[in-house]
Amino acid sequence: MARFIGRRLLHFIPVLFVVVTLTFFLVRLAPGGPFDAEKARSEEALAQIERVYNLDAPLHRQYLDYLAGLIHGDLGPSLQKPERTVTEWILLRLPVSLELGVYALVVALGIGLTAGVIAALRPNTFTDHAPMSFAMVGICIPNFVLGPVLVLVFALWLGWFGVEGWGAASEKVLPSITLGATYAAYIARMTRGSMLEVLSQDFIRTARAKGLSEARVVLRHGLRGGLQPVVAFLGPAAAGLLSGSFVVERIFQVPGLGQEFVMAARNRDYTMVMGTVLFFAVLIMLFNLFVDIAQAWMDPRIRHERA
Amino acid sequence: MIGMSRQGVWNAAAAAMALALALGAGCSKTETPAVRAAREGVLLVGNGAEPQALDPHLVTGVPEHRIATALFEGLCDLDPATLEAVPAVAESWAVSDDGCVYTFTLRPDAKWSNGDAVTADDFAYAWERILSPALASEYAYMLHCIKNAKAFNEGELDAFGQVGVRVVDARTLEVTLEEPTPYFLEMQIHYTWFPLHRATIEQFGGMTERGTKWTRPGNLVGNGAFTLERWEPNRVLRVVKNDHYWNADAVRLSAVEFHPIEDTLTEERSFRTGNLHLTENVPISKIEGYQRDTPGLIRIDPYYGSYYYRLNVTRPPFDDVRVRRAFAMAVDRDTLVARVVRAGRRPAGNLTPPDPSGYTCAASIPYDVEAARALLAEAGYPNGEGFPPTELLYNTSENHKLIAEAVQQMWKDNLNVHVALLNQDWKVYLSSMSTLDYQMARSAWIGDFVDPINFLECFVTGGGNNRTGWASPAYDALIGEARRTLDAGQRMAVLEKAERVLLDEAPIIPVYFYTRVFLIAPELRGVESNLLGYINFKRLWFEPEARAEG
Numbered sequence: 132m133a134r135f136i137g138r139r140l141l142h143f144i145p146v147l148f149v150v151v152t153l154t155f156f157l158v159r160l161a162p163g164g165p166f167d168a169e170k171a172r173s174e175e176a177l178a179q180i181e182r183v184y185n186l187d188a189p190l191h192r193q194y195l196d197y198l199a200g201l202i203h204g205d206l207g208p209s210l211q212k213p214e215r216t217v218t219e220w221i222l223l224r225l226p227v228s229l230e231l232g233v234y235a236l237v238v239a240l241g242i243g244l245t246a247g248v249i250a251a252l253r254p255n256t257f258t259d260h261a262p263m264s265f266a267m268v269g270i271c272i273p274n275f276v277l278g279p280v281l282v283l284v285f286a287l288w289l290g291w292f293g294v295e296g297w298g299a300a301s302e303k304v305l306p307s308i309t310l311g312a313t314y315a316a317y318i319a320r321m322t323r324g325s326m327l328e329v330l331s332q333d334f335i336r337t338a339r340a341k342g343l344s345e346a347r348v349v350l351r352h353g354l355r356g357g358l359q360p361v362v363a364f365l366g367p368a369a370a371g372l373l374s375g376s377f378v379v380e381r382i383f384q385v386p387g388l389g390q391e392f393v394m395a396a397r398n399r400d401y402t403m404v405m406g407t408v409l410f411f412a413v414l415i416m417l418f419n420l421f422v423d424i425a426q427a428w429m430d431p432r433i434r435h436e437r438a
Numbered sequence: 439m440i441g442m443s444r445q446g447v448w449n450a451a452a453a454a455m456a457l458a459l460a461l462g463a464g465c466s467k468t469e470t471p472a473v474r475a476a477r478e479g480v481l482l483v484g485n486g487a488e489p490q491a492l493d494p495h496l497v498t499g500v501p502e503h504r505i506a507t508a509l510f511e512g513l514c515d516l517d518p519a520t521l522e523a524v525p526a527v528a529e530s531w532a533v534s535d536d537g538c539v540y541t542f543t544l545r546p547d548a549k550w551s552n553g554d555a556v557t558a559d560d561f562a563y564a565w566e567r568i569l570s571p572a573l574a575s576e577y578a579y580m581l582h583c584i585k586n587a588k589a590f591n592e593g594e595l596d597a598f599g600q601v602g603v604r605v606v607d608a609r610t611l612e613v614t615l616e617e618p619t620p621y622f623l624e625m626q627i628h629y630t631w632f633p634l635h636r637a638t639i640e641q642f643g644g645m646t647e648r649g650t651k652w653t654r655p656g657n658l659v660g661n662g663a664f665t666l667e668r669w670e671p672n673r674v675l676r677v678v679k680n681d682h683y684w685n686a687d688a689v690r691l692s693a694v695e696f697h698p699i700e701d702t703l704t705e706e707r708s709f710r711t712g713n714l715h716l717t718e719n720v721p722i723s724k725i726e727g728y729q730r731d732t733p734g735l736i737r738i739d740p741y742y743g744s745y746y747y748r749l750n751v752t753r754p755p756f757d758d759v760r761v762r763r764a765f766a767m768a769v770d771r772d773t774l775v776a777r778v779v780r781a782g783r784r785p786a787g788n789l790t791p792p793d794p795s796g797y798t799c800a801a802s803i804p805y806d807v808e809a810a811r812a813l814l815a816e817a818g819y820p821n822g823e824g825f826p827p828t829e830l831l832y833n834t835s836e837n838h839k840l841i842a843e844a845v846q847q848m849w850k851d852n853l854n855v856h857v858a859l860l861n862q863d864w865k866v867y868l869s870s871m872s873t874l875d876y877q878m879a880r881s882a883w884i885g886d887f888v889d890p891i892n893f894l895e896c897f898v899t900g901g902g903n904n905r906t907g908w909a910s911p912a913y914d915a916l917i918g919e920a921r922r923t924l925d926a927g928q929r930m931a932v933l934e935k936a937e938r939v940l941l942d943e944a945p946i947i948p949v950y951f952y953t954r955v956f957l958i959a960p961e962l963r964g965v966e967s968n969l970l971g972y973i974n975f976k977r978l979w980f981e982p983e984a985r986a987e988g
Contacts, residue, residue, distance in 0.1 A: 163865025168498060169882070171872065171902030172576055175592040179574035183648060213649035214491045223671060282707060294707045295699065297673065381701050384708075386672030399865050 132427070139420050143413070150412045151201065151405070155194055158396070158404050165210040165399045184210060186401075197405070206409075207402040211395070217406035220391060227297055228387035231306060231379075232372040238311030239318055239368070244361070246315075247322025248349065251357075254327060262319060269316030278309040278382040295384035306383040310376055314368050318361055326357040359430060366422035370415040470712025476961050476980040479692035484705045486718040488672050488698040492653035494629035495568045495575045500971075501698065501718075506629035508677045508694055508975050509660040513542050513561070513611075514626040518966035518974040520795070521888055523623035527556055527633065527661065528611075537618030537924050538585075544609045549682040550635050551665040558611035560633035560661075566598045567639075568630055572646035580630040580886070583622065585614045617921050620929070621889040627972065628886065635659040663689045663976045672698055690979035706957065715959040716973075722837065725781055725955060735957055738782035742791050742885035742969040743952035744893065745783075747830070747845075747878050748871070751945050752907035755826055756877060760817040762944040765878075766803045767810035768852040769845055769947060778844045781955050786948035788941055789883075790890040793969060797890045797930050801938045803948065807852045814853055822854030829860045832880035833867040841949070842880065871905045881905075884952070888969050890933045891920060897940055908945035 166172060166180055181187040185196060200207060206217035215223070246262035253259055282305060286294045293302030329335065330353050338348045377389035388407065395403035475482050489502045494510060497503075515526040529545035548556035565584070568575045569591045582588040585602030589595040602614030615622065625631060638659040643650030651657055658666045663686070664677035675696040679689055697714065699705040702721045709717050720728065720736065728736035749756040749765070756762050771785035784792075787802025811821070819825045830846065832838040839861065846857050857878070862870060870876045883903075885892045896903035898914050916936035923929040940946070954971045964978040 161865070163867075163869040166576065167865055167868040167872065168576070169868070170498075171905070173579060173592075173902055175571075176574070176576055176578065179571050180576065183572075183574045208649050212488075212490050213496055214493065214651075214653055215649070220671075279703070286711065287707065290711075294711045294713065295704050296708075296713075382704060384672075384697075384699050384701070384704050386670070390672065397864065 132424075135427075136420070136424070139423070143416055146416065147409065147412060151198070151409060152194075154405055154408045155197060156190075158399070158401055159190065161399065163399055165401060167399075184208075201409075206406040209395075209400055209403045211398050211400040211403065217402050220403065221388065221406060221410055224386060224388040224391050227385060228373050228376065228389065231297075231303070231310060231376060231385060231387055232369065234303060234307035235311035235314065235372050235376075236365075236369060238307055239314035239372075242311070242315035243318025244322055244358075246319040248326060248354070248357075250319070250323040251326035251330060252349065259323075263323065266316040266319040269312050270320075272312075273378075274309050274313060275378050275382065277312055278305070278379060281305050281309060282382075295382075297383075297385045297387075302383075306379050306385050309382070310372060310379045314372065317364065317368075321360050321364060322357060325360050326353055329353050329356040332356075355429060359426065362425050362429065363422055366418040367415070369418045370411065373414060374411045472712040472715055472959055473982070475695075476715065476959065476982050479690065479980060481691050481694045481716070481962070481975070481978060481980075482714045483694060483696050484699050484708065484714045484717040484719075485675075485696040486698065487700050489675065489696075491649070492658065492666070492669070493649075494632050494634070495564075495573060495577075496648060497629065498576050501696075503629055504973065505675060505677070505696055506632065507627065507662065507973075508664040509658070509662045509666060510629065510632035510634075511548075511662045511683075512626035512628075512631045512633070513544075514623045515974065515976075516624060516627050516968075516970075516972055518964075518968055518972055518977060521624065521968050521970065521972070523626065526626070531623075537620070538615045540613045540615070540622065541606075542611045542613070544611065545684060546609065547684045548661065549684060550659050550661050551680045551682050552635075552659050553682050554635070554637075554659075555608070556633060556661050557608040558605040559608070560635065561611055562603050562605050563636045563645075564632060564634040565603055566601075567634065567645050569598070569601065570646045573648065575630075577630050580625065580628055583615050583617070583619045583625075585616050587616075618924050620926065621887045621891075624887045624889075633661060635661075664691075664694060667693070674698075685976070689976050691975060694975055709957045709959075714957075715962045716965065717957040720781075720955045720957055722781055728957070734960055737954075737956055737958055737965070737967070739954045739956075739967040739971070740784075740791070740969055741952040741954040741971055742793075742888055743882060744786060744789055744791055745779075745841075745880075745882045745949045745952065746786070746789065747947040747949065748876075748881045748906050749945055749947065750874050750877050750879075750907055752874055753877060755817075755819075755828065758817050759943055760813040761819075762947075763803075763942075764810040764813040764817070764853060765849065766944045766947040767806045767813070769848055769949070770805050770852075771949060772805070774841065774844055774848070775950050778840055779950050782953045783950045784953075786951045788937060788948055789946065790893045790937060791885070791951040791969070793888055793890075796888065797933065799890070799934055799937045801934070801941055803941050803944065810852060814855075819855075825855045827858065828855070828877050829858045830878040830880070831860045831862060831867065831870060831876045833864050834861045838880050845949075872902075874905070874907055878947075879905075881946070882952075885970070890930070890937070891917070894933060894936055894940070897945065906945040908943065910939060910943060913939045913943075 166177055185193060208216050209220055246266060250259040250262045282294055285291050285305060292304045293299060296302045335348060335352060338352050374389060374392060376387055377393045380387045380390045392407040395407060472482055485504055486501045487499065489505055490499065491497050492505065494506045511526050513526060513528040514523040517524050527544055527548045528542040531540055531542045533540055544556065544558060550556060565581060567573060568578050569581055569587055571591065571593045578591050586595055586600050590598060590601050604612040606612055638657065639645060639652050642652040642657060655666050655668050663680055663683045665680040667676045667678045669675045676693060678693040680686065683689065699708060702719045705717050705719065706721055706724055708714050749762050751757055775783055775785045788799040790797065790799055792798040830842055832842050842859050846859060849855050849857050871879055883893055883896060895917055897908060898917055899909040913936055916932055920929050920932040923932055958965060961980050961982050962978065963981055965973060
C-alpha cells in the first residue's frame with residue numbers, strides 16, 4: 132500500500148508541471164490584461180506597473196521566474212489585491228470553502244444515500260418512484276434557481292435562516308443545502324442503481340438464507356458493495372464542491388475560494404489564477420488518491436490487482 | 439458502522455436545524471440587526487465589490503473611495519448638499535490672482551488616529567509617494583495638475599523638490615499648479631490627495647513598496663473621522679469613531695460596517711431582512727415594486743455619469759460623419775429610457791450630465807427620423823440599401839443587452855439597417871475598445887469631480903479615453919482655451935462650444951444620464967442627494983423612532 136501511495140504521489144509532479152505550463156500560457160493568451168480599465172491608464176503608468184510586477188520581461192523569462200518562485204513555494208502577490216500574497220488569500224479563503232464543502236457533502240450523502248437505499252429496496256413501487264422523481268428534479272434545477280427559491284421560502288417568508296453571510300449557524304444552512312442538493316440527487320440515483328445490482332447477487336441470497344435480519348443484509352452486506360460507485364464519484368465531487376461553489380458563494384455572499392478563483396480569471400489577475408488553479412489541481416489529485424485508497428480497502432479485488 | 443454514521447448525520451442535521459430555527463426566530467421576530475445597529479449608532483452599508491486594498495495609492499474604485507473617506511481626510515471636504523469645498527484639515531486657504539497658487543493653512547488641532555499632529559509635510563510626503571514612478575500608482579494622474587507633477591511621475595524629473603509642492607512650515611502648504619484648475623479644491627475629497635502617516639508606512643516597508651502590512655487593522659494610522667477596527671475580506675470591514683479626530687464631537691455615528699455584496703439581488707434581500715441601512719444598488723426589476731409599495735425606502739438621485747455608444751471613426755461606415763449623425767438621430771431616447779432603461783434615468787442628447795448649479799449643455803442631438811434618413815441617403819445608402827455589415831459591441835450584462843436590442847430595433851425601423859449585436863467579457867471588451875477593434879461600442883463615463891472638462895477632455899486627439907480614433911484640431915483648441923480661461927462664465931461658454939463640436943461630429947451617440955438608485959433605512963438621516971453620490975459619513979445620524987412612525 133505504501134508503495135502504491137508513493138508511486139501515485141510521484142505522478143503528481145509531471146501532472147502539476149503540465150498544469151502550470153498550460154495555465155501560464157493560456158491565461159496570457161486571453162485578450163486584455165490585469166491593468167486594463169474603463170478609465171484608461173497612460174502608457175507610462177502601464178509601463179511602470181508592469182515593471183513592478185515583472186510583466187515587462189519576455190514571456191519565457193516570466194515563465195522561468197514563476198517556476199523558480201514556485202519551487203520555493205512563492206506564488207507571488209495578487210495583482211488585483213496587492214496587499215496580500217496569493218498564498219495568504221488562499222489560506223484566508225480555504226477554511227470557509229472547506230467548511231461549506233463538508234456541510235454540502237454531509238447533505239449530499241445524507242439525503243442521497245437514504246433516498247437511494249429506500250428506492251432500491253422495493254424497485255418500481257411508490258417508495259422507488261417518489262425519491263427518484265425527487266432526485267431527477269434535484270438534478271434538473273440549477274443551483275442559481277434553487278438558492279434564491281430556498282431564500283425566498285425559508286429566509287424571507289418563514290424567517291428561519293439568514294439571507295447571506297457566513298457567520299452565524301443560521302447563515303450556513305441554506306448555502307450548504309443548495310450546494311449539496313445536486314450532488315445528493317446524483318448520489319441517490321447512483322446508490323439505487325448499484326444497490327439493485329448488489330442485492331440481486333448470490334452472496335446476498337446466502338446472507339438472507341443464513342437468517343440475517345433485513346437491515347443487516349442491506350446495510351452491512353449490500354451497502355458495502357453498493358457504495359463502490361458512490362465512493363468513486365466522491366473524489367471528483369469533493370473537488371467540485373470546493374472549487375465549483377462560485378454560484379452558491381455569490382448568491383449567499385460566502386467568502387470562499389470559488390469566488391476568488393472565478394474573479395481572478397475574469398480580472399486577469401495572473402498570479403491569483405495560477406495559484407488557485409494549482410491549488411485545485413493538487414486538491415483533485417489528492418481526492419482521487421483518497422478514493423483509490425478507499426476503494427482498495429472496500430473491495431479486495433482491487434487491492435489484489437494493485438499490490 | 440455505516441448505519442451508525444448515518445444515524446450520527448441525522449442527529450447532527452436535526453440539531454443544526456433546531457439551532458438554526460432558534461437563532462433565526464430569535465433575531466427576525468424581535469429585532470433585526472439594522473434596528474439594533476441603529477440604536478447603537480452603527481451604520482451597515484452595502485458597499486458593492488470587495489475593496490482591492492486599503493492603501494489609497496493602490497486603489498481605483500468606488501468601494502475603496504467610500505472606505506478611504508471614512509479613514510482619511512484631505513485638505514478640504516465637500517458639503518454633501520451643495521458639493522462646495524468646505525474646510526477640513528485646512529482651516530483656510532488663499533488663491534493667487536492667476537488661480538495657480540494655493541496656500542493652505544492647516545488647523546492646529548488636526549490629529550492622526552495615534553495622536554500625532556497632521557502637518558503640511560504629511561501631504562507633501564503622500565503626494566511624493568503617489569507620484570513616484572517606483573510605486574506605479576494607477577491613479578497618480580489625478581495629481582498631474584500640480585506643476586511638474588506629470589514630469590516627475592513619468593520619470594523625466596528626479597527631484598520631487600521641482601514639483602510645485604512647498605512645505606512652508608508645519609501648518610502651511612503651498613501648491614503651485616500648471617494652469618488654473620477651478621475644480622482643484624473639489625478634487626481634495628478624492629483619495630489620491632489624502633495625507634499619509636510617514637512613520638507608519640516606513641515602519642512596514644519603504645515609501646514606494648507596494649502591498650506592505652501598514653494597512654492592516656492595528657497598523658493603519660489615519661486622520662479621518664473613523665479608524666479601522668477589523669477587516670475580514672469578503673465579509674465585513676468595520677471602522678469605529680476616531681476620538682483623535684479634530685471634529686469628533688460633531689460625528690454622530692459610532693461605527694460604520696462596510697459589507698461587500700456584489701450581487702444586487704443578494705444585497706436587496708439583505709436589506710429586506712434588516713441587515714443593511716444603505717445599499718449600493720437596486721436590481722432594476724425591483725425598483726418599481728419599491729416605488730409603488732414603500733417609496734420611503736428607495737432613493738433615485740441624479741448622478742454625474744453618461745451612458746453612450748462610441749463609434750470607431752477610423753473604419754467605414756462610421757468614418758463618414760453623415761452616417762454617424764444619421765445613427766445618432768435615429769435613436770428615440772425618450773422611449774428607450776421610459777420603456778427599457780427605466781430607473782429614473784434621463785434621456786441624454788449630449789455627453790455632459792446636466793448640473794443644475796453649474797454647466798448644462800444647451801445643445802443636443804435631436805430624434806429626427808426624416809433628417810436621419812436624408813443624411814444616410816446622402817452618404818450613399820438610400821433607405822439603408824447597400825449598408826455594410828455592422829456590429830454593436832457591449833460587455834456581457836443583461837441590461838446592456840436589453841438596451842442594445844432596443845436600439846438595434848430602432849435603427850432597423852428608422853433607417854432600415856440591420857446591426858448585429860456582439861457581447862464580450864469585460865477585459866476582452868476593454869481590449870477591443872483600446873485597440874479600436876470594433877465598429878460601435880457601448881461605453882460609459884462617471885465623473886471624478888463636477889466639471890464638464892472631466893467628460894470633454896476624454897475626446898481630445900489621441901487621449902487614452904478617446905478610443906474612437908476621432909481627431910479634431912478645433913475641439914482640441916477649445917479644450918486648451920478652456921484650460922487657460924480664468925473667468926468661470928467664459929470658461930463654461932468655451933466648453934459648451936467644444937461640446938457642440940463633439941455633437942456635430944458625433945463620434946459618440948449619447949443614450950442616457952445615470953442615476954444613483956439605492957435603498958435606505960427610514961431611520962437613517964443626512965444622506966444628501968448630490969451628483970457625485972458622495973456620502974459624508976461624518977454628517978450621518980439615526981433617528982430610531984422614525985421606523986416606528988413609518
